[in-house]
Amino acid sequence: MGAQLRVYKRRIKSVTATKKITKAMEMIAASRVVKAQRKVAASTPYATELTRAVTAVGTGSNTQHPLTTEAEAPTRSAVLLLSSDRGLAGAFNSNAIKAAEKLTARLEAEGKEVDTYIVGRRGLAHYNFRERKVSESWSGFTDEPTYADAKKVAVPLIEAIEKETADGGVDELHIVYTEFVSMMTQTAVDSRLLPLSLEEVAEESTSKGEILPLYDFEPSAEDVLDALLPRYVESRIYNALLQSAASKHAATRRAMKSATDNAGDLITSLSRSANAARQAEITQEISEIVGGTAALADATAGSDR
Amino acid sequence: MAAELHVELVAADRSVWSGEATLVVARTTSGDIGVMPGHQPLLGVLESGPVTIRTSDGGTVVAAVHGGFISFADNKLSLLAEIAELSDEIDVQRAERELERAKTEGDASAERRADVRLRAASTH
Numbered sequence: 001m002g003a004q005l006r007v008y009k010r011r012i013k014s015v016t017a018t019k020k021i022t023k024a025m026e027m028i029a030a031s032r033v034v035k036a037q038r039k040v041a042a043s044t045p046y047a048t049e050l051t052r053a054v055t056a057v058g059t060g061s062n063t064q065h066p067l068t069t070e071a072e073a074p075t076r077s078a079v080l081l082l083s084s085d086r087g088l089a090g091a092f093n094s095n096a097i098k099a100a101e102k103l104t105a106r107l108e109a110e111g112k113e114v115d116t117y118i119v120g121r122r123g124l125a126h127y128n129f130r131e132r133k134v135s136e137s138w139s140g141f142t143d144e145p146t147y148a149d150a151k152k153v154a155v156p157l158i159e160a161i162e163k164e165t166a167d168g169g170v171d172e173l174h175i176v177y178t179e180f181v182s183m184m185t186q187t188a189v190d191s192r193l194l195p196l197s198l199e200e201v202a203e204e205s206t207s208k209g210e211i212l213p214l215y216d217f218e219p220s221a222e223d224v225l226d227a228l229l230p231r232y233v234e235s236r237i238y239n240a241l242l243q244s245a246a247s248k249h250a251a252t253r254r255a256m257k258s259a260t261d262n263a264g265d266l267i268t269s270l271s272r273s274a275n276a277a278r279q280a281e282i283t284q285e286i287s288e289i290v291g292g293t294a295a296l297a298d299a300t301a302g303s304d305r
Numbered sequence: 306m307a308a309e310l311h312v313e314l315v316a317a318d319r320s321v322w323s324g325e326a327t328l329v330v331a332r333t334t335s336g337d338i339g340v341m342p343g344h345q346p347l348l349g350v351l352e353s354g355p356v357t358i359r360t361s362d363g364g365t366v367v368a369a370v371h372g373g374f375i376s377f378a379d380n381k382l383s384l385l386a387e388i389a390e391l392s393d394e395i396d397v398q399r400a401e402r403e404l405e406r407a408k409t410e411g412d413a414s415a416e417r418r419a420d421v422r423l424r425a426a427s428t429h
Contacts, residue, residue, distance in 0.1 A: 218349030
């Protein structure tokens with residue numbers, strides 16, 4: 001076998017192996033998207049009921065709570081960025097990071113200091129590389145987040161917002177995550193989680209025109225709100241984590257699908273080149289043989305004479 | 306037919322049980338509370354404890370609920386819990402082990418959780 005043909009054969013073999021790997025990763029990601037979507041659906045009843053309850057307390061009483069009171073002149077904000085632990089997901093992480101940076105720039109332009117909280121190793125690595133300050137970070141659960149993980153993330157954030165701004169607390173909490181729109185579309189979005197505007201929540205849940213009854217609060221409206229709001233924040237973070245996970249898997253699936261397609265194209269063009277090389281080799285061999293016999297024939301004809 | 310109320314027991318990550326019931330007893334921070342059809346709209350904070358649901362076909366459903374809320378309006382009762390398990394889902398041996406461990410480590414909240422689980426499982 002000629003040297004050139006051998007090189008082609010070797011490359012085809014290696015690309016075929018890569019294709020097999022990316023194909024497997026694509027299929028794994030596809031099954032994980034479905035699982036993650038199912039989890040989003042499973043967490044919806046809780047979120048809906050919780051939103052209803054928050055609205056009920058918010059509209060049914062005049063309770064003031066640190067999580068709902070708007071600071072007069074907010075000076076510090078917290079930004080929670082949800083990225084993933086692993087890459088190979090196309091532009092998934094860079095989109096989320098870009099959205100977080102845009103939000104940070106906007107908040108800073110408004111004269112607020114920004115504390116950054118990060119979920120996922122990718123986002124953390126990005127910030128560490130640029131030597132930016134990260135207040136707190138979590139990783140290790142972005143593929144399959146559980147409610148306990150959401151709780152873990154929510155605790156320091158709620159603490160920060162409850163603290164006075166002068167003592168290092170924050171006035172606002174923003175969250176940047178990737179919304180799962182469909183299998184093909186995932187968009188990085190930012191939204192303000194806290195302070196909660198009860199009007200918005202009320203609009204969301206009573207859009208069907210239902211009138212909320214006058215509730216009896218047990219033990220009291222303040223206590224119920226005290227217990228409800230952190231749960232509400234946790235459930236929102238949980239939902240964002242789940243959507244982010246589903247989006248990540250969808251992005252991985254797409255990235256791996258195009259990698260598989262590219263590998264297929266590469267194999268086709270490499271096999272064509274290999275065929276051409278083999279053909280050229282054969283042609284050369286034939287012409288060598290023909291040339292050889294002709295020379296031999298000439299030589300014998302000469303000696304015969 | 307006796308009056309009924311619709312019950313939804315949902316945990317943070319799934320819907321645990323839903324159906325019609327005639328009486329629901331749950332533990333709020335200010336004591337046990339029983340809800341029957343036609344109760345006044347209510348919103349309360351739940352303690353870690355067992356929730357008893359008397360279903361309309363005469364059966365009883367017991368669940369261990371850890372932290373959450375009870376809300377009742379229009380004959381619809383929602384029990385929201387961070388963690389909720391039906392009594393027949395509870396792994397008694399595991400709960401017992403947990404209880405032992407919590408006791409030796411002095412983890413009061415874990416001990417309480419395991420204790421609630423065991424009590425819910427034993428009433429089944």
